[in-house]
Amino acid sequence: MTATPDLSRRSFFGRLAGHLDPSGPSVANWYQVPDVSGGDGDVFWTGWCGNGEVFVAGDNGRIVHLCTGPEAASKGWETMPVPVTTPIHGLWGRDSQDLFAVGWMGTLLHYNGRQWTLIQGAVVDHEQERYQACAENTPLFAIDGQPDGRAWAVGDEGRILHLDGDTWANEHSGVADNLRAVACAGNGIVYAAGLDGRVLKRSRDGLWHSLGCPFNCGFQAVLPLGEDELILAGGRYFVDKGGFRGELVHYANGEFHLLHQDVDMPRLRALKHYKNGILMVADRGQLFYRKDNAITHLACDSQHDLMDIVTMPSGEALIVGDFGTVMTAAPGFIKALADDRNSRDPGQSQWQTVKSPTRHQLWCVWQDDQGTTWAGGEAGTVLKTENGEWQALPTIPEGLAVHCLWGCPGAGLFAGGQQGKIYRFDGTNWQLHYDLHLDLTILGLWGAGPDCIYAVGDEGLILHFDGLRWQRVTSGTQSALYDIWAYDEQHMLVVGDFGLILRYNGKDWKSFNADSEQFLYGVWGANLTDIWVVGLSGTATHFDGARWQCAPTRLRDDLMAIDGSGERVVAVGTHGCAAILHNGQWHAEATPISAGLRAVCVGSAGEAFAVGDQGTILKRLPS
Numbered sequence: 001m002t003a004t005p006d007l008s009r010r011s012f013f014g015r016l017a018g019h020l021d022p023s024g025p026s027v028a029n030w031y032q033v034p035d036v037s038g039g040d041g042d043v044f045w046t047g048w049c050g051n052g053e054v055f056v057a058g059d060n061g062r063i064v065h066l067c068t069g070p071e072a073a074s075k076g077w078e079t080m081p082v083p084v085t086t087p088i089h090g091l092w093g094r095d096s097q098d099l100f101a102v103g104w105m106g107t108l109l110h111y112n113g114r115q116w117t118l119i120q121g122a123v124v125d126h127e128q129e130r131y132q133a134c135a136e137n138t139p140l141f142a143i144d145g146q147p148d149g150r151a152w153a154v155g156d157e158g159r160i161l162h163l164d165g166d167t168w169a170n171e172h173s174g175v176a177d178n179l180r181a182v183a184c185a186g187n188g189i190v191y192a193a194g195l196d197g198r199v200l201k202r203s204r205d206g207l208w209h210s211l212g213c214p215f216n217c218g219f220q221a222v223l224p225l226g227e228d229e230l231i232l233a234g235g236r237y238f239v240d241k242g243g244f245r246g247e248l249v250h251y252a253n254g255e256f257h258l259l260h261q262d263v264d265m266p267r268l269r270a271l272k273h274y275k276n277g278i279l280m281v282a283d284r285g286q287l288f289y290r291k292d293n294a295i296t297h298l299a300c301d302s303q304h305d306l307m308d309i310v311t312m313p314s315g316e317a318l319i320v321g322d323f324g325t326v327m328t329a330a331p332g333f334i335k336a337l338a339d340d341r342n343s344r345d346p347g348q349s350q351w352q353t354v355k356s357p358t359r360h361q362l363w364c365v366w367q368d369d370q371g372t373t374w375a376g377g378e379a380g381t382v383l384k385t386e387n388g389e390w391q392a393l394p395t396i397p398e399g400l401a402v403h404c405l406w407g408c409p410g411a412g413l414f415a416g417g418q419q420g421k422i423y424r425f426d427g428t429n430w431q432l433h434y435d436l437h438l439d440l441t442i443l444g445l446w447g448a449g450p451d452c453i454y455a456v457g458d459e460g461l462i463l464h465f466d467g468l469r470w471q472r473v474t475s476g477t478q479s480a481l482y483d484i485w486a487y488d489e490q491h492m493l494v495v496g497d498f499g500l501i502l503r504y505n506g507k508d509w510k511s512f513n514a515d516s517e518q519f520l521y522g523v524w525g526a527n528l529t530d531i532w533v534v535g536l537s538g539t540a541t542h543f544d545g546a547r548w549q550c551a552p553t554r555l556r557d558d559l560m561a562i563d564g565s566g567e568r569v570v571a572v573g574t575h576g577c578a579a580i581l582h583n584g585q586w587h588a589e590a591t592p593i594s595a596g597l598r599a600v601c602v603g604s605a606g607e608a609f610a611v612g613d614q615g616t617i618l619k620r621l622p623s
Contacts, residue, residue: 029299029329030287030298030299030300030301030302030319030327030328030329031301031327031328031329032301032302032325032326032327033318033326033327033328035076035077036056036064036066036077036324036326042058042059042060042062042323042324043058043059043087043305043307043321043322043323044056044057044058044307044308044320044321044322044324044325044326045057045058045059045087045088045089045090045103045307045308045320046058046088046089046090046091046307046308046310046320047091047308047310047318047320047326048091048092048093048099048310049310049311049312049313049318050093050095050096050313051095051096052067053065053066053067053096054066054310054318055080055091055096055099055111056310056318056320056326057088057089057091057101057103058087058088058320058324059087060085060087061082061083061084061085061086061087061088061103061107062079062082062088063079063080063082063088063101063116064077064078064079064080065077065078065079065080066078080116081115081116082109082116083109083116083117083118084103084105084107084109084118084122086103086104086105086107086121086122087103087104088101088102088103088107088109089102089103089104089139089140089141089142090102090103090140090141090142090143090153091143092143092144092145092151093111093145094145094147094149096113097111097112097113098110098111098112098113099111100143100145100151100153100163101116101143102140102141102142102143102153102155103121103139103140103141104139104140105121105122105123105131105137105139106120106121106122106123106136106137106138106139106140106155106159107121107122107140108120108121108140108153108161108168119168120136120168121136121137121140122137123136123137135159138155138156138157138159139155139156140153140154140155140159140161141154141155141156141178141179141180141181142154142155142179142180142181142182143182144182144183144184144190145163145184146184146186147353148165149163149165150162150163150164150165151163152171152182152184152190152192152202153168153182154173154179154180154181154182154192154194155178155179156178156179157176157177157178158173158174158175158176158177158178158179159173159179160172160173160179160182160192160208171202171206171208172208173192173200173208174200174208174209174210175198175200175210177194177195177196177198178194178195179192179193179194179195179198179200180193180194180195180218180219180220180221180234181193181194181219181220181221181222181232182222183222183223183224184224185224185226185227185230186224186227186355186356186357188202188203188204189201189202189203189204189224189227189228190202191222191224191230192208192222193219193221193222193232193234194218194219195218195219196216196218197213197214197215197216197217197218197219198210198213198219199211199212199213199219199222199230199232199251199256211251211254211256213232213249213251213256214256215247215249215256215258216236217232217234217235217236217247217249218234218235218236218267219232219233219234219249220233220234220235220267220268220269220270221233221234221268221269221270221271223271223272223273223278224359225252225358225359225360226357226358226359226360226392226615227357228252228253228254229250229251229252230250230251230252231248231249231250231251231259231271231278232248232249232250232251233246233247233248233249233268233269233270233271233280234246234247234267234268235247235265235266235267235268243266244266244267244283245264245265245266245267246265246266246267246268246282247265247268248260248265248268248280248290260290260295263288263295265282265286265288266282266283266284266286267282267283268280268281268282268288269281269282269283269305269306269307269308269321270306270307270308270309271290271309272309272311272317273311273359273614274289274309274311274315274317275315276291276361276613277289277290277291277292278290278291279309279317281306281307281308281309281319281321282305282306283305283306284303284304284305285300285301285302285303285304285305285306285321286300286306287299287300287306287319300327302321302325302327304321304322304323304325305321305322306319306320306321306322306325307320307321307322308320308321312330313593313594314330314575314594315575315594315595315596315613316328316329316330317329317330350589350590350620350621351578351589351590351591351592351610351618351619351620352592352618352619352620352621353592353593353616353617353618354390354609354617354618354619355389355390355617356383356390356615356616356617357383357390357391357392357615358377358381358383358392358615359614359615360377360378360379360381360615361377361378361401361598361612361613361614361615362375362376362377362378362381362383362598362599362611362612362613362615362616362617363376363377363378363401363402363403363404363417363598363599363611364376364377364402364403364404364405364598364599364611365405365599365600365601365609365610365611366404366405366406366407366601367601367602367603367609368407368408369408369409371603371604371605372384372385372386373385373601373603373609374405374407374413375390375405375599375609375611375617376402376403376404376405376415376417377401377402377611377615378401379395379399379401380395380396380397380398380399380400380401380402381395381396381402382394382395382396382402382405382415382425383617390617393425394429394430396415396417396423396430397423397430397432398419400417400418400419400421401417401418401441402415402416402417403416403417403418403441403442403443403444403457404416404417404442404443404444404445404455405445406445406446406447406453407425407447408447408449408450410450411424411447411449411450411453412424412425412426412427413425414433414445414447414453415430416442416443416444416445416455416457417441417442418441419435419436419438419439419440419441420435420436420437420438420439420440420441420442420457420461421434421435421436421442422434422442422455422463422470433470434463434465434470436461436463436472440457440458440459440461441457441458442455442456442457442458442461442463443456443457443458443480443481443482443483444456444457444481444482444483444484444494445484446484446485446486446492447465448486448488448489450467451465451466451467452464452465452466452467452489453465454484454486454492455470455484456481456482456483456484456494457480457481458480458481459478459479459480460475460476460477460478460479460480460481460496461475461481462474462475462481462494462502462509473509474508474509475494475502475509476502476509476510476511477496477500477502477511479496479497479498479500480496480497481494481495481496481502482495482496482519482520482521482522483495483520483521483522483523483561484523485523485524485525485531486504487525487527487528489506490504490505490506491504491505491506491528492504493523493525493531493533494509494523495514495520495521495522495523495533495535496519496520497519497520498513498517498518498519499513499514499515499516499517499518499520500513500520501513501514501520501523501533514533514541514543514548515541515547515548515549515550516533516535516539516541516550518535518536518537518539519535519536520533520534520535520536520539520541521534521535521536521558521559521560521561522534522535522559522560522561522562522563522571523562524562524563524564524569525543526564526569528545529543529544529545530542530543530544530545531543532562532564532569532571532581533562534559534560534561534562534571534573535558535559536558536559537555537556537557537558538553538554538555538556538557538558538559538573539553539559540553540559540571540586551584551585551586552586553579553586553588554586554588555573555577555579555586555588557573557574557575557577558573558574558577559571559572559573559577559579560572560573560574560596560597560598560599561573561597561598561599561600561610562600563600563601563602563608564581564602565602565603565604565606566604566606568580568602568606568608568622569581569602570600570602570608570610570620571586571600572597572598572599572600572610572612573596573597574596574597575594575595575596576591576592576593576594576595576596576597577591577597578590578591578597578600578610578618578620589620591610591618592618593616593618595612595613595614595616596612596613597610597611597612597613597616597618598611598612598613599611599612605622606622607619607620607621607622608620
């Protein structure tokens with residue numbers, strides 16, 4: 001017998017986090033990708049995925065390639081000609097026509113879409129018939145780069161190489177430790193980490209500084225959560241254990257702290273953002289998923305050491321490792337790869353990626369009357385625009401997730417979110433403004449002024465602030481209420497599960513159905529005779545003053561939010577989905593990302609901001 005599915009709001013956000021999604025991290029089955037092998041006993045160390053193509057690299061200079069394009073439909077996995085036989089440890093590139101690989105003996109390769117060429121390293125002494133003992137042959141183990149084409153590679157003896165967009169050159173690290181990981185945090189900040197607890201930071205002036213980590217861990221991976229926040233992974237050898245013990249270290253505000261010391265893990269090899277959390281791989285076929293400060297041990301049939309995680313633009317991932325291991329949890333790997341290839345062409349996009357100061361999930365975005373845009377998300381994150389750039393504000397106390405923002409002159413900025421709490425920002429500090437004392441999440445805020453503010457959320461929650469106190473209002477439903485829109489204090493709409501809409505007439509709330517049985521996540525109107533709601537599976541329903549009617553969008557993705565100003569109306573959703581309303585018809589727009597978009601706001605000048613997974617911020621200029 002199949003259990004009745006839980007379609008409550010709590011279940012909804014669980015699905016967004018992947019908990020109840022059959023392809024989610026704690027449920028999905030990780031399986032070996034068919035028809036790919038690293039050879040007998042060979043290790044796959046790393047990989048890269050994009051543009052519908054996968055590259056996996058490892059021992060003996062072996063790089064295998066899979067392309068889903070029509071010209072390669074019958075080829076399957078192919079071993080690529082490579083001019084070296086040294087192990088390949090790292091891959092990075094901006095697209096499949098411009099890739100770099102680094103590895104043993106200082107190997108540095110470039111792929112231009114047609115062939116791999118050796119840039120430097122792997123220098124051979126032909127008289128002795130062996131590799132030369134020279135600085136150029138110092139092994140390299142990791143590489144990472146930025147969208148502007150700059151990149152860094154790190155390796156033994158503190159070696160760091162920098163690509164300025166055209167040329168590779170050495171950078172002085174100031175250390176002699178063996179480095180194993182490098183990661184770009186944005187805004188010119190780069191981190192490197194390695195053995196003996198060494199952690200380095202490259203500031204915007206181009207200089208590397210040691211951060212003085214007190215833990216003597218052999219770091220294998222580093223994952224930025226922001227410009228000044230990291231999670232590092234690795235392990236140390238313990239005699240009493242008879243092997244390596246995995247360790248996670250958190251760095252923030254200049255301090256290092258060990259995480260999850262109560263969890264017994266083997267040596268950790270890699271960690272990446274994955275489905276609103278962090279996926280980690282380790283020795284002996286061990287996989288772990290970290291979210292909300294909790295670690296889940298994932299099921300995996302492999303007993304081989306796992307070396308790296310290769311994220312796919314679709315949000316899925318590959319795991320590579322010993323004995324030719326290439327695994328995925330994607331339901332239909334080739335289809336997921338083809339979906340990546342057939343996704344919207346970012347070259348034609350009117351949306352631009354904006355530098356974000358956080359990698360935390362962003363749930364909301366809102367613009368005030370002065371044109372300042374604000375965003376909020378996980379771990380108490382609140383951001384604002386200042387002089388054209390996004391800046392982080394002090395975090396919400398207790399690190400509670402922020403799901404909605406609203407403010408006005410004289411009242412300050414209000415933030416609602418987890419645990420039924422509403423905070424107020426006075427320009428300097430956050431103060432608790434209201435506590436429901438229930439574990440309900442506040443999902444939407446709207447106000448007419450400092451003495452009339454409404455909040456909606458979990459289990460039919462509606463709150464009203466009259467300038468003196470907050471009071472709970474009877475809604476008549478236990479449905480989750482995801483968003484609120486109002487024309488004025490006498491005319492409001494709130495949307496929820498199974499096509500539910502609540503209407504306020506100035507006296508009480510009445511429910512009705514808007515010609516849809518789908519979950520509705522966003523509502524916006526230009527006036528009382530032009531209102532839109534959006535939701536699950538591309539749902540868009542319009543009210544013309546007389547009736548509600550579904551409108552075709554030809555979108556498969558869930559639409560999570562809608563907003564408008566003047567003639568500009570924009571909706572956004574999962575997998576980087578964006579659509580614009582033109583002459584009453586919805587048209588999909590290309591975006592440069594595949595991460596989920598959770599909120600959108602349109603400014604009075606017609607510009608739009610969208611925010612979402614992994615701290616994603618997009619901007620669409622007026623057109």
